[in-house]
Amino acid sequence: MKQYPVAKPYITRREHQYVDEVLRSGHLSLGPKYLAFEKKFARHVGTRYACAVSSGTTGLHLALLAAGVKPDDEVITSPFSFIASANAIVYTGATPVFCDIEPVTYNLDPTKLERLITKKTKVILMVHIFGQSADIGPIMHLARKYRLTVIEDACESVDATYHGQKTGTFGQSAVFAFYPNKQMTTGEGGMIVTNNKRVYDLCCSLRNQGRGASMDWLDHQYIGYNYRLDEMSAAVGLAQLEKLDWMIGQRRKIAAAYGRYLKPYGRYVILPQTAEGRTHTWFVYVVRLAQRRVSRPRVIEVLRRHGIQTKVYLPSIHLFDVYRRRYHFRRGQYPVSESVSASALALPIYIGLRPTDIKFICRTLITILQKTQSSPV
Numbered sequence: 392m393k394q395y396p397v398a399k400p401y402i403t404r405r406e407h408q409y410v411d412e413v414l415r416s417g418h419l420s421l422g423p424k425y426l427a428f429e430k431k432f433a434r435h436v437g438t439r440y441a442c443a444v445s446s447g448t449t450g451l452h453l454a455l456l457a458a459g460v461k462p463d464d465e466v467i468t469s470p471f472s473f474i475a476s477a478n479a480i481v482y483t484g485a486t487p488v489f490c491d492i493e494p495v496t497y498n499l500d501p502t503k504l505e506r507l508i509t510k511k512t513k514v515i516l517m518v519h520i521f522g523q524s525a526d527i528g529p530i531m532h533l534a535r536k537y538r539l540t541v542i543e544d545a546c547e548s549v550d551a552t553y554h555g556q557k558t559g560t561f562g563q564s565a566v567f568a569f570y571p572n573k574q575m576t577t578g579e580g581g582m583i584v585t586n587n588k589r590v591y592d593l594c595c596s597l598r599n600q601g602r603g604a605s606m607d608w609l610d611h612q613y614i615g616y617n618y619r620l621d622e623m624s625a626a627v628g629l630a631q632l633e634k635l636d637w638m639i640g641q642r643r644k645i646a647a648a649y650g651r652y653l654k655p656y657g658r659y660v661i662l663p664q665t666a667e668g669r670t671h672t673w674f675v676y677v678v679r680l681a682q683r684r685v686s687r688p689r690v691i692e693v694l695r696r697h698g699i700q701t702k703v704y705l706p707s708i709h710l711f712d713v714y715r716r717r718y719h720f721r722r723g724q725y726p727v728s729e730s731v732s733a734s735a736l737a738l739p740i741y742i743g744l745r746p747t748d749i750k751f752i753c754r755t756l757i758t759i760l761q762k763t764q765s766s767p768v
């Protein structure tokens with residue numbers, strides 16, 4: 392039986408070639424590849440600087456530190472995200488403050504943001520979820536009004552645009568991630584981008600044990616971390632970057648095909664929407680089950696038996712036990728996020744998924760939903 396994973400990296404000869412070059416050179420860390428990757432990535436996104444790091448999560452940690460986030464500060468972010476965006480706030484000792492999302496793009500709802508700002512608020516960590524930007528304009532407006540720093544969690548939104556401008560170019564800094572399920576991968580890896588020289592220098596130092604750029608190996612100006620990206624990963628990243636435009640184009644075609652097949656079945660599935668002025672780069676293709684009495688675990692299980700992997704994207708972060716216990720979050724506190732979490736289902740999207748595959752996935756999904764409707768479980 393053919394298997395359809397939710398995500399799959401797209402690796403060709405170029406990745407092998409570049410990694411081979413690194414392995415033959417013997418220069419496995421802090422060599423020429425990560426510098427080339429940084430330079431090309433910065434140019435691709437359109438920022439002055441890029442600092443390669445070991446993951447999106449470590450990148451977010453450093454971006455928050457570079458913004459001066461300290462214990463006792465508050466950072467506003469979305470509860471509808473991968474847990475790493477909130478965890479990075481927790482690492483700094485600051486308190487994550489969640490702002491509910493809007494129901495069309497599942498990003499921060501700017502109309503609910505202002506009332507959450509306090510004297511302790513330092514940063515808005517603006518997540519661009521699923522490959523579509525947040526409503527950046529009004530969020531930046533509030534940040535200016537209250538003198539808050541904006542950091543973009545662009546881990547899912549490489550190449551997505553907001554009124555023609557790429558995500559990652561709006562905040563003081565932005566972080567991209569290259570885990571194998573993202574639009575481009577390095578295995579593990581991430582990238583902080585910024586136009587701010589001070590932020591850039593600080594991130595570069597902190598990822599490298601607090602060393603200054605011109606310092607000796609055993610000299611340190613800060614208590615830093617080892618958050619470096621190795622050369623093999625950077626080599627993969629360079630190869631991926633060369634075909635990123637094409638890969639995004641492929642993802643758009645798959646998303647469009649899903650849209651065509653599923654559109655007549657609005658009774659069963661709510662399709663993802665792209666807001667006016669934004670372009671989507673499809674980290675995941677997430678539908679929502681329209682009927683509340685359908686058992687999502689059962690749908691997932693039946694699809695699995697047909698070789699189709701699907702995932703719950705995403706649980707709301709405030710409802711994880713660890714967050715509830717530590718910050719006393721309650722069910723019902725962020726109702727839009729909770730209702731999207733309760734109904735969302737990510738379908739397979741990866742390069743190589745053909746129109747016939749997409750048709751099969753859609754037909755299987757709709758058949759299950761039609762059956763479970765006639766005999767509720």
Ligand SMILES: *Cc1c(COP(=O)(O)O)cnc(C)c1O
Pocket residue numbers: 446447448449472473475476518544546547568569570580581
């Ligand atoms: C993937 C992701 C991260 C973390 O990236 P890693 O490279 O897995 O550490 C952070 N935030 C969001 C929204 C993500 O999707």
